[in-house]
Amino acid sequence: MRLRRPFVAGNWKMNGSRTGSLQLLQSLVAGCDQINPNVDLAVFPPFVYLELAEKILNETCWAWGAQDISAEPNGAFTGEISAAMLNDFHCRYVIVGHSERRRLFGEDDQLIAKKFSTALQEQLCPILCIGETEEQQANGQTVAVIEKQLAVALKSAKELLENEFVIAYEPVWAIGTGKNASPEQAQEVHANIREFLNAMNPDLALRTRILYGGSVNAKNALPLLKMSDIDGVLVGNASLDANQFIEIGKQCNYLS
Ligand code: PGA
Numbered sequence: 279m280r281l282r283r284p285f286v287a288g289n290w291k292m293n294g295s296r297t298g299s300l301q302l303l304q305s306l307v308a309g310c311d312q313i314n315p316n317v318d319l320a321v322f323p324p325f326v327y328l329e330l331a332e333k334i335l336n337e338t339c340w341a342w343g344a345q346d347i348s349a350e351p352n353g354a355f356t357g358e359i360s361a362a363m364l365n366d367f368h369c370r371y372v373i374v375g376h377s378e379r380r381r382l383f384g385e386d387d388q389l390i391a392k393k394f395s396t397a398l399q400e401q402l403c404p405i406l407c408i409g410e411t412e413e414q415q416a417n418g419q420t421v422a423v424i425e426k427q428l429a430v431a432l433k434s435a436k437e438l439l440e441n442e443f444v445i446a447y448e449p450v451w452a453i454g455t456g457k458n459a460s461p462e463q464a465q466e467v468h469a470n471i472r473e474f475l476n477a478m479n480p481d482l483a484l485r486t487r488i489l490y491g492g493s494v495n496a497k498n499a500l501p502l503l504k505m506s507d508i509d510g511v512l513v514g515n516a517s518l519d520a521n522q523f524i525e526i527g528k529q530c531n532y533l534s
Contacts, residue, residue, distance in 0.1 A: 282487050284503065284530040285318040285444065285510030287405065288517025289345060289373060289491075292324060299327045303334040305520030310339035313527040318510070320371055321517065325359050328367040336368075343371030346379060347402070349392035361400035372397050373512075374404045375431070377450045387430035394431045394443075403442040405512065406431055407491070408471075412451035420449075421470050428474050435479035438486075445471060445488045446512045452492025454514060461501040461508075464490045468507035496525035503529055 294302065306321065313319065320341040323331050331342040348358035364372060374397060375390035390406075397404035408427040410420045424447065432438060447467055452458050459467075468488050476483035490502050491512030502508050510530075517523045 280509075280533060281484065282509045283316060283318050284533060285320070285487050285489060286523075286527045286530065287319075287343075287371070287446075287489065287510065287512045288321045288523050289376070289512060289514050290321065290323045290518060291345070291378070291514060293518055294324065294327065296327070296330070299323055299330055300334070302518070302520055303331060303340075306340055306524065307334060307338045309520065309524035309527070312524060313339060314531045315339065317527060317530040319527055322371070322373055328364070328369065332367050341370040342367075343369045343373065343402075343405075345373050345376065347372045347374065347393050347397055347404075349389060349396050351396075361396050361402055364402055365400060369402060371403045371405055371444075373446075374406050375427070376407045377409055377448060377453060381450070387427060390427075391431040391433075395433075398437060398441045398443065401441070403444060405444045405446050405489070407446045407448050407512070409448040409450050409453075409492070415449065415451060420467060424467065424471060425474055428471065432475075432478065435482055438482055439479065443486070444510075445486060446491050447471060447488060448491035448512060454493070456493050458493035458498055458502075459490070461505050464502060465505040465507055468505065472507050494526065496522045496529070499526045500529040500532060503533060 322343050322345050344364050348360050374393045379385045394404045408424045410423040414423050471488050472483050487509035489510040489512045490508050494511045494513045495516040
């Protein structure tokens with residue numbers, strides 16, 4: 279038995295249409311009986327399809343969540359979506375600090391920490407994304423970069439122990455590039471992340487799930503999932519194809 283429940287999450291990013299999303303959601307539901315019930319499964323559609331996700335996925339093997347959240351509770355913040363709104367649609371999870379938000383929309387560690395803490399306070403389970411760029415990796419800065427990203431967001435071990443959260447290690451050079459980290463490379467960074475958590479609190483290290491993300495597909499998922507500190511995967515592109523995403527979920531059936 280694995281210490282932590284495997285978790286397979288699909289980030290749709292800004293893709294799909296109303297009709298396409300409906301078909302994808304329905305196909306995912308049709309695949310439920312193929313995946314071990316001890317696996318947590320979730321999709322992250324664009325905000326405007328969350329209502330559809332709730333309608334189709336309710337009481338199935340799939341949970342749903344949002345790709346981002348505002349750090350503010352309400353008010354004059356044009357274009358933002360609050361935690362309360364996500365709770366209106368019964369989102370269980372929210373992705374925070376995805377590298378595309380950091381890189382393309384200028385989100386810094388402070389803003390991400392605020393979003394992370396807002397999600398925790400509003401009983402949404404945040405998936406905190408961290409990871410180094412290609413240049414940082416080449417300069418041997420991976421551990422320093424992820425430790426800084428973690429240190430800004432993870433402040434109180436007590437609060438973290440009282441709430442559910444997930445970490446996703448997504449090397450920026452592996453996202454959408456087809457160049458995924460090798461299982462050994464990813465395991466090494468995951469072990470560092472767990473060590474960071476252990477220094478905060480040993481229980482936190484034991485219970486926190488750390489996902490790997492970056493060009494995961496049905497072919498490369500299993501060796502990654504077999505690593506002792508890899509508790510699941512955050513999948514972009516391959517989650518847009520129901521068959522392939524179900525296949526990734528099914529890889530967890532082979533974990534002992
Ligand atoms: P990818 O995206 O699987 O398309 O590389 C992963 C992610 O950005 O979460």
